[in-house]
Amino acid sequence: METSELLLGMTFFSLSIIGIPGNFTLLYHYIYIYITRCMLRSTDWVLMHLIVANILTLLCKGVPKTISFFGFKDIFNDMGCKWFSFVHRVSRGACIGSTSFLSVFQEVTISFRISRCSEFKVRIHKCICCSVYLNWVIYLFTSSICFVHMRAKHGNESTTNLKSFIYCYAVRHDPTSDILYTILLTGPDMVLLGLMLWASGSMVLTLYRHKQMMKYMSRTKASSRSSPESRATKTILLLVSTFVSFYTISSLCQFFLSLLYNPSWSLVNMAEMSSLLFPTLCPFLLMSQDCRASSYLKRNRHFPKPSDQEQN
Structure with a gap:
């Protein structure tokens, strides 16, 4: 095994071994809140979808890549390549969709002060729920093309019309088909990315205006009313900025891979690695900003007393 392959294998292994437990820990945290309090905030509900998408991405990309770099190249048959590529595409789409809807929901929240209008809040929550589920359905449909394009490495003697992706092959087509295939896969991504950027820009403007208003208002009144919303907005903006940075790199790599x-070999690995960066860092960004998650992790280092659970 060459040194470059060993280093890449260790990198993919590190991303997987850090990201998978981190996402499962945060998912368990939200499930614990739902079981003990029988309710979740709308943003928490969307974050659960994001975490599930992160876990699927790491399992379908990080684990097979790690195994392949340690000498096990032919780990999938044809159906294995098709299903793992399909699930990865769906989870990637669910990730961008959840992040986009999360930013849109928070922008609407701080713009229209939903906390003062419970009926409007319920309607927006239902709309976001339907949008998240519809996003899964759309990517289930568009990603089904993987069942046509992907092949296993072993059992394919002729590789003239196949692109190599370490442990699987993708069928080559004429340039027109490749362009249409790229548009089909990236079209929904561009729409969701546009929504995300619009919502993020609107939130930045809202926070700026709020900061200007604080100069003319009592500091105690402004902080008591807006600090929870401001913290949530800043958390989502941090999440969105991190996602957009890694997603841009991943999308450029995927675009060139399609064309x-x-x-x-280096482009293939760069594309695979960039797709794992956000799912790995995402749970730690959320835990660092969510005081409930931090207190939950500290409390569960030891067995909690019943009285402590009741107070929380």
Whole structure:
């Protein structure tokens, strides 16, 4: 095994071994809140979908990549390649969709002060719920093309019309088909990314205006009313900015992979690695900003007393 392959294998292993337990810990935290309090905030509900998408991405990309770099190249048959590629595409779409709807929901919350209008809040929550589920359905449909394009490495003697992706092959087509295939896969991504950027820009403007208003208002009144919303907004903006940074790199790599007839080994690995960065960092960004998650992790280092649970 070459040194470069060993380093890449260790990198993918590190991303997987850090990201999977981190996401499962945060998912368990939200499930614990739901069981003990029988309710979740709307943002928490969307974050659960994001965490599930992160877990699926790490399982479908991080684990197979790690195994393949340690010498086990032919780990999938044809159906294995098709299903793992399909699930990865769906989870990637669910990730961008959840992040986008999360930013849109928070923008509407701080713009229209939903906390003062419970009926409007319920309607927006239902709309976001339907949008998240619809997003899963759309990506289930568009990602089904993986069942046509993906092949296993073993059992395919002729690789003339196949692109190599470490442990699987993708069928080559003419340039027109490749462009249409790229548009089909990236079209929904661009729409959701546009919504995300619009919502994030609106939130930045709202926070700026609020900061200007604080100069003319009592500091105690302003902080008591807006500090929870401001903290939630800043958390989502941090999440969105991190996602957009990694997603831009991943999308550029995926774009060139779709168009190039014979993509290089380094480009393939860069695309795979960039798709794992956000799912790995996401739970730690959320835990660092969510005081409930931090207190939950500290409390569960030891067995909690019944009285402590009742107070929380």
